[in-house]
Amino acid sequence: MAIPLNISNLNKVFDSRIRLGIMSALLVNDTVSYNDLKDLLQVTDGNLASHLKGLEENGFIKVQKGFVGRKTNTTYSVTKAGERAFKQHLDALEQMIRGTQQS
């Protein structure tokens, strides 16, 4: 009942729940603001910022800094590379489930 398949296709970058959450929200919305992400994920600033940085360094998301009045408004969107990587990750998850169901 071992599952030898496709572990390699799972992307290490998406290992954390918070990163999965960020990518999921960005895939179905053109842009999501920092504050909306914080509300959605219910995480602390430090935690969210470090995960966003991680995703940005991998080239999976882009950051746009702007202002609403005087307040800074940072929004995020997914890059082409990020979309591709996330879809591969989903495919890998799907195959893992198929694999366990067949065995």
Place this chain on the structure above:
Amino acid sequence: MNEQQTLEALKDIRSMMDRSSRFISLSGWSGVAAGGCALVGAWFAHAIIYQGTNVPTSLRNTYESVPDSGNSTLDMFAGYSQLLLTALLTLAAALLLAFIFTWIRSRKKGIPLWGPTSRRLAFALGVPMAVGGIYMLRLMQAGAFGLIAPGCLLFYGLGLISASRYTLGEIKWLGYGQVLTGLANLFFTGYGLYFWAFGFGILHIVYGFIMWWKHERIPENA
């Protein structure tokens, strides 16, 4: 990663996609309450329209003698201002009650009532309704009163269908129901109030009850 973790991850992804793009706090009670308001409003409107059918300017009589002639104006009818007032009060009461129930539900779920998702929902529903409202005013000025009830149903139904991408998807069935009622009404003008009461009253209540049954009956922890 074992199967359990994989399933958890997929569940997380799915829930995040939904929560970030759809406003899911819309309460079934909002639908039931709006439907109730519509029925009460229709009952008052019925009383106004049929009051003193022996008076020549009664709405019903005038309508039967000059249906949608294009040269009748609303102020020819007895009780027209009461009718407009009833319509406005019905709309205000329905919106207020719908808002209250949804506000209660969003507080329970800890989701802000006014966020990016509810903004998109309001826009998707509001644009067709505002355009429809202006169109109804012009119909009224043109004297085509028989087309107002079906028009309300059609524009509202299309608004719901367009809004269904931004909230619980089942609302599109309510939208199709309103559109079908409106289309049927197009061929039975003069009975608009009955179609209107069916669409805005009965369909809302049935929809609201089904939504409550499906999503709210069992207290959720999500």
